[in-house]
Amino acid sequence: MMKNVKSFIVAIMAIIMFIGFSFGGFIAKASAASTVSGKITIAGSTALLPLTQQAAKEFKKENPKVTVSVSGSSSIAGPQSVVKGAATIGACDWDATKPVQGFSAFSGLVAHKIAVIPFATIVHKSNPVQNLTTKQLQDIYAGTITNWKQVGGKDAQIVVVNRKHGSGTRVNFQAKALKNANFMSKGDNYKEVGKSGEMLAAVESNPNAIGYTDLAYVKGNVKAVSYNGVAATTQNVVNGKYPVWSYGYLLTKGQPKGADAEFIKFIQSSKFQNGSLKNLKFVPVSQMK
Amino acid sequence: MNEQIFRKYVIRRKSSFAMDKIFTYSLWLVASMILLLVTFLLIRILWNGLPGITLHFLTGIPDEIEAGGGVGPFLFNSIYILLISMALSLPIGIGSGIYLAEYAPNNRLTGFIRTSVEGLASVPSIIFGLFGYVLFVDVFQMGLTILGAGIALSLLNLPVITRVTEEAIQAIPIDLREASYALGATKSQTIWKVIIPAALSGIITGSALAACRAFGESAVILLAGGTGTSGIMWDFNPMSQGGTLPIHLWYAQSEALVEDAKQIADRSAAVMVLCILLINMLIRLPILIRDFRMWKH
Amino acid sequence: MKLEGNIKSSSYLPAHGFKIKARTKNVRNYLFFLFCLLSALMLGVVLFCIVLFIGKTGLLVFKDVSVMEFFFSTKWEPYDGKYGAAIFILGTLSLTALTMCFAVPLSLALAVFIVEVAPNWVKKILRPMLDLLVGIPSIIYGYLGLTLLIPLLRNITGSIMGDGLLAASLVLTVMVLPTITRISDDAITAVPKDLCEAAYALGSTRFQAVFRVILPAARPGILTATVLGMARAIGETMAVVMVIGNTAQIPGDLLTPTAVLTSNIVMQIIDVQFDSTWNYALYMMAFLLLIISTLMILIIRRIRGKGE
Numbered sequence: 001m002m003k004n005v006k007s008f009i010v011a012i013m014a015i016i017m018f019i020g021f022s023f024g025g026f027i028a029k030a031s032a033a034s035t036v037s038g039k040i041t042i043a044g045s046t047a048l049l050p051l052t053q054q055a056a057k058e059f060k061k062e063n064p065k066v067t068v069s070v071s072g073s074s075s076i077a078g079p080q081s082v083v084k085g086a087a088t089i090g091a092c093d094w095d096a097t098k099p100v101q102g103f104s105a106f107s108g109l110v111a112h113k114i115a116v117i118p119f120a121t122i123v124h125k126s127n128p129v130q131n132l133t134t135k136q137l138q139d140i141y142a143g144t145i146t147n148w149k150q151v152g153g154k155d156a157q158i159v160v161v162n163r164k165h166g167s168g169t170r171v172n173f174q175a176k177a178l179k180n181a182n183f184m185s186k187g188d189n190y191k192e193v194g195k196s197g198e199m200l201a202a203v204e205s206n207p208n209a210i211g212y213t214d215l216a217y218v219k220g221n222v223k224a225v226s227y228n229g230v231a232a233t234t235q236n237v238v239n240g241k242y243p244v245w246s247y248g249y250l251l252t253k254g255q256p257k258g259a260d261a262e263f264i265k266f267i268q269s270s271k272f273q274n275g276s277l278k279n280l281k282f283v284p285v286s287q288m289k
Numbered sequence: 290m291n292e293q294i295f296r297k298y299v300i301r302r303k304s305s306f307a308m309d310k311i312f313t314y315s316l317w318l319v320a321s322m323i324l325l326l327v328t329f330l331l332i333r334i335l336w337n338g339l340p341g342i343t344l345h346f347l348t349g350i351p352d353e354i355e356a357g358g359g360v361g362p363f364l365f366n367s368i369y370i371l372l373i374s375m376a377l378s379l380p381i382g383i384g385s386g387i388y389l390a391e392y393a394p395n396n397r398l399t400g401f402i403r404t405s406v407e408g409l410a411s412v413p414s415i416i417f418g419l420f421g422y423v424l425f426v427d428v429f430q431m432g433l434t435i436l437g438a439g440i441a442l443s444l445l446n447l448p449v450i451t452r453v454t455e456e457a458i459q460a461i462p463i464d465l466r467e468a469s470y471a472l473g474a475t476k477s478q479t480i481w482k483v484i485i486p487a488a489l490s491g492i493i494t495g496s497a498l499a500a501c502r503a504f505g506e507s508a509v510i511l512l513a514g515g516t517g518t519s520g521i522m523w524d525f526n527p528m529s530q531g532g533t534l535p536i537h538l539w540y541a542q543s544e545a546l547v548e549d550a551k552q553i554a555d556r557s558a559a560v561m562v563l564c565i566l567l568i569n570m571l572i573r574l575p576i577l578i579r580d581f582r583m584w585k586h
Numbered sequence: 587m588k589l590e591g592n593i594k595s596s597s598y599l600p601a602h603g604f605k606i607k608a609r610t611k612n613v614r615n616y617l618f619f620l621f622c623l624l625s626a627l628m629l630g631v632v633l634f635c636i637v638l639f640i641g642k643t644g645l646l647v648f649k650d651v652s653v654m655e656f657f658f659s660t661k662w663e664p665y666d667g668k669y670g671a672a673i674f675i676l677g678t679l680s681l682t683a684l685t686m687c688f689a690v691p692l693s694l695a696l697a698v699f700i701v702e703v704a705p706n707w708v709k710k711i712l713r714p715m716l717d718l719l720v721g722i723p724s725i726i727y728g729y730l731g732l733t734l735l736i737p738l739l740r741n742i743t744g745s746i747m748g749d750g751l752l753a754a755s756l757v758l759t760v761m762v763l764p765t766i767t768r769i770s771d772d773a774i775t776a777v778p779k780d781l782c783e784a785a786y787a788l789g790s791t792r793f794q795a796v797f798r799v800i801l802p803a804a805r806p807g808i809l810t811a812t813v814l815g816m817a818r819a820i821g822e823t824m825a826v827v828m829v830i831g832n833t834a835q836i837p838g839d840l841l842t843p844t845a846v847l848t849s850n851i852v853m854q855i856i857d858v859q860f861d862s863t864w865n866y867a868l869y870m871m872a873f874l875l876l877i878i879s880t881l882m883i884l885i886i887r888r889i890r891g892k893g894e
Contacts, residue, residue, distance in 0.1 A: 306791060308793050309793040312792065312796075313703060313793075315695075316695055316703050317699070317703065319695045320703075320704070320708075320712070323696055324711075324715070327715065327719060327760075330730055330734075334730070380625070381629075382625070384621050384625030385626035385629055388622035388623055388625060392622060392623065393626075401630055402626045402630055404883075405632075405633045408880060409632065411817050412633075412821075412876065413817075413821025413822075413848065415821065415872070416636065416640060416876060417636075418852075419640065419855065419872050420640065422855065424639075444632055444636075447628075447632070451626075477614055477618035478611075498717075498720075498721065501721035502721065504723070505722065505726070507723065507724065507725045507823075508824050511824070512856075535824075536725075538729060539824060542732065542828075558726050558729055561722075561726060562722065562726065565718065565722055566718070568721070569717070569718050569721065573714060
């Protein structure tokens with residue numbers, strides 16, 4: 001009986017070792033022969049996540065020998081993960097090769113401009129407020145306006161949802177919508193969330209919440225609020241009326257090679273830019289003048 | 290005078306009986322409430338998730354944009370990482386358990402090893418994750434991988450398996466060993482042919498419980514394995530990203546991009562509970578069979 | 587061990603032909619011993635590496651941040667160079683204390699119920715059920731907390747958000763309850779039957795027997811159970827992350843978002859560079875967790891030492 005157990009354990013271990021290591025090597029070897037192959041790991045911005053995920057899906061269809069894993073946490077994780085070696089491509093809502101307010105430049109990285117990201121202030125669908133001015137937004141996020149009736153809504157306390165430090169959406173929202181005014185940092189009606197998806201979930205589940213995401217996330221139970229009377233649409237971004245947007249970047253360690261280069265090329269191709277990218281409510285880079 | 294004391298005594302007796310009644314009833318109340326709550330929670334998870342579990346969901350590729358994706362690669366990674374971690378921690382854990390139970394002399398070294406086992410058992414899981422993260426991402430430059438997650442997870446299993454092995458071996462009567470030595474067997478032969486078979490059921494039960502814990506572990510995997518997968522099914526490459534089902538549950542509920550993110554989270558939860566239930570049933574099966582037989586006779 | 591020595595010294599072999607076989611047998615014997623010893627040493631090495639790694643990295647934070655600031659300042663604004671971890675330390679301590687306030691009485695009641703009150707068939711359901719609950723992934727408790735408990739808290743208390751210490755401690759209570767109950771259950775079962783019988787014979791009711799005899803007798807076991815439950819509550823990460831709110835502030839009440847050591851580490855570690863003060867500060871928090879868990883072990887050892 002013991003012998004059986006022993007050989008069983010040995011067999012299992014051997015199988016795991018064999019499958020794991022030789023197969024792993026196999027894949028790497030076999031795919032080296034074809035034109036585009038390899039492993040792409042994308043980390044970083046959740047604002048760009050819908051875009052990178054869609055791109056990864058289409059790219060995999062065209063290049064079945066490439067594996068692409070896409071995940072998102074926040075913009076700063078993009079360049080960080082690339083520098084650390086945890087990812088081959090980092091997504092970031094600002095050009096991380098240059099210093100941006102509060103963040104120093106990353107050396108050794110190359111930035112690739114892939115899209116224009118329009119950002120929007122979001123509230124629950126049942127909220128009657130349609131428009132907020134720069135001043136009102138500044139006061140809400142500074143914690144001086146605390147009730148929706150002060151900006152023309154119901155009599156209810158405002159729940160302020162902010163992204164955590166390191167979010168590109170936060171950086172751009174602060175710079176472009178709040179004109180660099182300061183955020184509040186504590187309060188019993190204040191909460192910081194990690195990702196765009198969490199922001200959406202927080203606002204969706206709370207009728208008195210206010211938050212911000214990029215346009216791609218505005219769906220379901222949330223709606224975008226106009227900014228100084230201008231609706232948050234891709235059109236208004238293109239014609240220059242809506243100022244709350246930024247370029248989105250992919251970052252690589254040095255010049256990209258192999259599958260990474262092909263992937264970036266794929267996202268920048270006019271087919272993708274004018275197809276899926278537009279459908280996801282981003283704006284092609286070429287449309288900005 | 291005497292009567293007064295007696296009366297007092299009777300009153301006290303009465304009140305303490307009343308107290309006792311209240312005490313017993315409140316225990317029943319607390320216990321049944323906890324039981325109800327727990328049953329409610331378990332049933333709710335299964336109720337919400339089970340109807341949506343199809344073969345397609347279990348083996349399908351996750352879709353991040355359209356509804357209807359599966360959790361195949363995550364479930365696969367969960368099992369793959371679990372196997373790697375068990376393959377690493379079982380031999381080492383059982384080996385050190387045997388050492389502590391059979392060889393360890395009463396000296397400083399043994400004291401040190403025992404302290405280490407206890408210390409390791411109490412280390413919060415996030416610290417194993419952090420350790421794996423630095424080791425594999427920073428030092429070895431491997432990135433977030435299945436292999437890294439498996440190794441980090443095996444560290445979590447090690448002390449548990451060591452302890453259950455030691456306890457299982459210590460429960461074996463000394464006669465068995467003596468008989469084996471008397472027949473001229475060496476120590477290692479005795480251990481292999483007599484002690485381990487006798488302790489096997491205990492070791493298996495304990496290891497299965499450790500496997501349960503490893504299967505549901507999330508903090509370690511999040512830091513050492515990442516949140517993604519390679520996005521294809523049956524990817525045995527241990528250098529792919531090692532996101533598992535618990536991580537996917539977390540990711541799906543916080544990354545509400547897909548329309549059916551909530552259903553995916555519900556179903557993932559149900560799959561996990563189902564797996565844990567199955568493992569528990571399997572462990573308990575021999576006991577249940579024995580009980581059933583005893584009841585029949 | 588003695589037995590083993592005797593056998594070794596007396597294991598001469600009568601026939602010359604057996605010698606080679608015996609030698610391989612001895613080599614095998616020795617190799618196996620070596621394997622077991624190395625495995626056991628490995629555990630020590632792993633623990634040592636972890637402590638060294640986390641501790642060494644963590645202590646680097648004091649190059650840039652004073653000890654006073656790290657432990658006593660409540661200003662956690664790493665992007666502005668302010669590394670006060672007091673919020674998280676207080677958060678972890680108060681979360682654990684609150685959890686224990688809920689969990690210990692409930693667990694003890696349940697354990698006493700199982701041992702002293704419950705009929706046999708109830709015992710047969712309850713014990714396996716608790717074992718099962720220990721194995722349920724923590725992320726599921728967190729998920730239930732997020733989808734069930736927080737909306738419930740919002741409705742009941744009228745609070746606008748619902749996440750915070752109360753939600754987290756309730757989730758943790760459900761998580762540690764089976765652990766504490768099962769170990770206390772074992773401790774109470776181990777109380778010698780004579781003790782209870784003596785108490786009953788003296789005319790005490792069950793209530794009196796439980797509080798005056800059984801619980802005091804089982805105290806070391808119950809304390810161990812409590813400390814183990816505490817260790818689990820302090821180290822739990824993902825379930826807490828989902829319901830605590832993750833905002834670095836001292837909460838005014840139990841329904842205001844805050845953060846604890848574990849949640850803060852896991853939320854920020856991915857965003858920081860390996861050789862930055864911020865990173866070191868997070869490692870220092872992890873090191874604190876390690877120290878706290880080691881303290882727990884020492885406490886358990888003392889309890890055990892007294893019990894024996």
